[in-house]
Amino acid sequence: MGTLRKALIVGALLGAGAGVGSALFVLVTPGEEKKQAMLKEIPEQDPRRRDEATRTKELVLATLQEAATTQENVAWRKNWMVGGGGRSA
Template sequence: MQSVQKVLMVVAVLGAGAGVGSALFALVTPGELQKQEMLKEMPEQDPRRRDEGKRNQQLVMATLQEAAATQENVAWRKNWLVGGGGRSA
């Protein structure tokens, strides 16, 4: 009988903890309007930021393509925007 009582007590405590956790999660989670406002304020929504990201991605891809086409170790370059000038591999 003691073991049944302990099991019921553990189940009750775990259930109460899960209930409190679920309630706190429901209170803290933003609503749909708050989510829309947060998305509008994200830096990725700024056109200048997107253009900057595209430019960086283009530079990285150009560097990778050049690295694949040459034997030079492009990682040693001081200025990646300029071809050559680094240590040889």
């Protein structure tokens, strides 16, 4: 009988903990309007930020293409925007 009583108490405590945790989760989770507002504020939604990211990707791709066509070690360049002038391999 003591084992059954302990099991019921443990079950009740675990259930109460799960209930409190669920209630807190519901209280903390943002609503639909808040989610939409947060999505509008992310940096990827800003056209200037997207253009900057596109330009950065283009520069990286151009550097990789140049590195593939030359024997120079482009990793040693001081300024990657300018061709040549670095230490060669």
